[in-house]
Amino acid sequence: MTARQRPRRKRIHLAAQVPGVDNTSRPWIEFASFEHLARTAERGLFDFLLLADGLRPREHEGRIDGVDVVGRPEPLTVLGALAAVTxxxxLAATVDATFNEPYELARRLATLDHLSGGRAGWNVVTSSDAFTGENFRRGGHPDRSERFSRAAEFVAVARELWDSWTPDGVSxxxxxxxRHFDIAGEFTVPRPPQGHPVVLQAGDSEEGRESAAATADVMFTRHGTLEDGRAFYADVKKRLEKYGRTPDDLRIMPAVTVVLGATVAEARERAAGIRRQQISPQQALRTLERIWGVDLSSYDPDGPLPEIDPVPEPAIAQGRPRHGDSVAVAEKWRALSKEKGLSIRQTVIEAGCGRxxxxxxxxxxxxELDACVRRDAADGFVLVPHLTPGGLDEFVDRVVPLLQERGAFRTEYEGATLRSHLGLSGPAGKG
Incomplete structure (x- = not known):
């Protein structure tokens, strides 16, 4: 095979997420913290910085969760400020499609895309729990299918608004x-520099996979291991064809954490220490309650797991997502606890529920990152630092240069827009 015939080496896409809920984070209201993370990500030549969000502090049995982050500013406002220092x-924002309206949000996203020179992204989410609706006149908590249906139409309407201006500036x-929206008028913001801001979406469910294949530019997932990742990657990519899209039209990027050490043993010890800090006795019980679906406050976090089975329709959750098949998870955790003689807290630390x-x-x-991408388990990764705002520095300083030496990561930005960083030719469905 000649050099001209040799396929181009598959390169890694990297991004960073600012946690919206994280018990190791300090109050998220100081701009200096956001600026430090953004500058570090840009120094590392990352594709984008994603701000997570939530429209209400997490609650548990009617009370605000004591481990929830305090002070959660509106993400598009923060990204507008970050556009001036990067x-x-x-710059991607998590914005809820359940309790917003298409015209208003499309206008704000188009504005950010103009102000940043084509760097805006929108992580589309639906409301995750019943508590959030109480902050809005609409109230309530639509069922899962209704939330997905509204979100799909929401994205379609936003794209109609962005397309209502021609590329040469005619409104x-x-x-x-x-079904969900009935609007007409004229859009106030010219067509965004990217055509459409990049649309991001998370979801491992059947509905999430199908929705991402139809409408998303970037998809998040929890599948970070090689074999699980390859199966998920192949499944989602093959769905694109039915929507007139190619595998290169969607980037699949698992959200992951990275813990480094001078040796493997040191890295593992650091990781264990981080988990111990993140999972307090209180947090361990609440994690278990989200699986079992019942009040476990009378249990000793240093004692054994409950012998009762999880309930199928827990009132305690009020719409909050559970950790997959609760019965299967409970059985798996009981086996782990029995095998290693672990308490509730030790089991949660050992098994984990996160990324x-x-x-x-x-x-x-x-x-390992390079192998996952080369073997089609992912197109890249969204790094979620366990400490903020300095948790990204070590990766940028110590891992990025090694990826560059391997030819697996860029050595400079080759374009100016988020769409160009991701190697996307146009908005989803536009070619």
Whole structure:
């Protein structure tokens, strides 16, 4: 095979997420913290920085969860400020499609895309729990299918609004009449520099996979291991064809954590220490309650797991997502607890409920990340630092140079827009 015939090496896409809820984070209201993370991500040549969000503090049995982050500012406002202190880094906001309206949000996203020179992204989410609706006149908590249906139409309407201006600056009236929205008028903001801001979406469910294949530019997932990742990657990518899209039209990027050490043993010890800090006795019980679906406050976190089975329709959850098949998870955790003689807290620490982790030396982590992308388990990764705002620095300083040496990551930005960083030719469905 000649050099001209040899396929181009698949490169890694990297992004960073600012946690919206994280018991190791300090109050999220100081701009200096956001600026530090953004500058570090841009120094590391990341595709984008994602701000997570929630429209109400997490609650548990009618009380605000004591481990929830305090002070959660509106993300698009923060990204507007970050646009002024960064030059190339993509700026993505998590914005709820259940309790917002298309015209208002499309206008704000188009404005950010103009102010940043084409670097805006929108992580589309639906309300995750019944508590949130109480903050809004609409109230209540639509069922899952209704939330997905509204979100899909919401994205479609936003794209109609962005397309209502021609590329050469001519405004045209718009009109949309659908199940959830009935609006008509004229959009106030010219067509965004990217055509459409990049649309991001998370979800491992059947509905989430299908929705991402139809409408998303970037998809988040929890599948970070090689074999699980390859199966998920292949499944989602093959769904694109039915929507007239190619595998290169969607980037799949698992959210992961990274813990480094001079040796593997040191990295593992650091990771264990981080988990111990993150999972307090109180947090361990609440994690278990989200699986079992009942009040477990009378249980000793240093004692054994409950012998009772999880309930199928827990009132305690009020719409909050559970950790997959609760019965299967409970059985798995009981087996782990019995095998290693672990208490409730030790089991939660050992098993975890969060995102995949890459733990090891910088060289080992760089090799593992590269292997996952080269073997089609992912197109890249969204790093979620366990400490803020300095939790990204070590990865940028110690792992990024190794990825560059391997030819697995860019050595400079090759474009100015988020869409160009991701290697996307146009908005989803536009080619």
């Amino acid at each position: 030059d190339r880094l993509g 045209r009236p718009f009109a949309h009449r659908g 995949p982790s890459f733990i090891g030396t910088p060289e080992a982590v760089a090799a």
